[in-house]
Amino acid sequence: MAQIVLEHISKRFEIEGKTIDALADINLEIEKGEIFGIIGMSGAGKSTLVRCLNFLEKPTDGKVLIDGSNLGTLTEKELRTQRRDIAMIFQHFNLLLQKTVLDNIAFPLVIQGKKKAEARKRAKELLQIVGLEEKEKAYPSQLSGGQKQRVAIARALASNPHILLCDEATSALDPQTTQSILNLLKQINQKYGITIVIITHQMDVIREVCEKVAIIEAGRLVEHGNVVDIFNHPKSAAGKKLIIGDNVSATVTGEKSQVNEEVIVRAVFTENSAFEPVVANMILRIGEPINILKADTKNVNGIAKGEMLLGLPQNKRKEITEYLTEKGLEIEEVEQYAG
């Protein structure tokens, strides 16, 4: 059985007579050792979902199974013990401001009743893992955002968890720091085999580290699978919006294109095809102008992926699509979401 199993999870909030269905019938399985991404727009229910995984939020309906144990059947005490296996890091780090870096990291062990000296010894080892040995006596207020998140990661690892939940852990960080934190997470996943669940609203984060992804929108799981597949062919509207982005509509509606009766397609190509000047050759062959609305290369799980949005003349659409498909590009029409 998968390490994390969600069966028909629903969560309803009742506030001042209004009900909010934050989660509706979510079914999901996350395997041991995976880096699993959950992406969605703000308010989609991501935080609620991830908080159901350690029962900080008790689902209104459904089952959460962690390593085979059904969290809903545990007593408060058993649940607290279970939570030691499920560590969590947060967008705003949530460190104790009145404790040193070392004591922050030792904190989960102190909570478990370990001796202070023993806890600090382990904390020093963890500081080394996250590369902050020289900061052990500092207080959180003296650290940068990236350093704070490293301390939070070290703290999360203190109790040797099997699972690490990350709720928007890089959303408060600049791109470079985000990269270094993601690398650290990857390293931890590989070295210790810890299952990592990453919650984010940023597609780049998913692309960078996750193997699997689930997309949630308005409390529903609309799509899930391998990152590579979903990145190449997002099926749901939410997926397309997250992956292709809002800039499509901006570009298309913003300026009137010179190409008459334009059809917009998204072309994805891999390393092999990236070398050949495919588009240039195609224009020469078709003899018609086309619009490049957006072009980008991205690293998906270590494979260079190119992505282009092309505005094609309606009458040449079939010809062009066939040509590009022949050259190994994956083509998909996106015009319908342009508005």
Next chain:
Amino acid sequence: MLDSEVTSMIIKGIGETLYMTVFSTGFGYLLGLPLGIILAVTDKDGIKPNALLYRILDVLSNILRSIPFLILLILLIPFTRTIVGKSYGSTATIVPLVIAAAPFIARMVESSIKEVDSGVIEAAKSMGASTFTIIRKVLLVEARTSILTGATIGVGTILGYSAMAGTVGGGGLGDIAVRYGYYRYQEDIMIVTVILLIVLVQLFQLAGMKLAARFDHR
């Protein structure tokens, strides 16, 4: 005007005022700190909401706080007599001072604890901390500076109340001010005692703030 007799009386007055203030603050916190913690924890956004318990303590502390101190002091005379054996003098004044201070302290403690970042509490929960552990190792630690700052204000207020108790025979500097300034029109002695009261409040304030700042790492 300030002969040696008056001077020794004033020194004794300072001693009594400090005695009342220190003990009332001490006992006040003994009652007020747990009360404040319970209020913060059982409120609807607290870590262990309990509407009934919150309601009872909320109403109780509001009632006590809305009774003017001098009236409370008089109302408590029979109670004070059972505890201390008499109803006048500085030791007897500590009883109404504690009863007046405890709800006020509780409210300050409550608001200090509610300032603690909910994210940190969430993190502690995610580590498997129990409610009691969160109170001891998160709330009290993170709110420490704010609680100390509150205590500084508390000491000043209690000192003021103790001077008020002096008007009905409570001892201390307030007693002297009333006896000499009000009944005998010796304004010089009254002014000296008032200045001393102000200096004492300032000293407590200064020491308290210094202590709070030393413990603050935010």
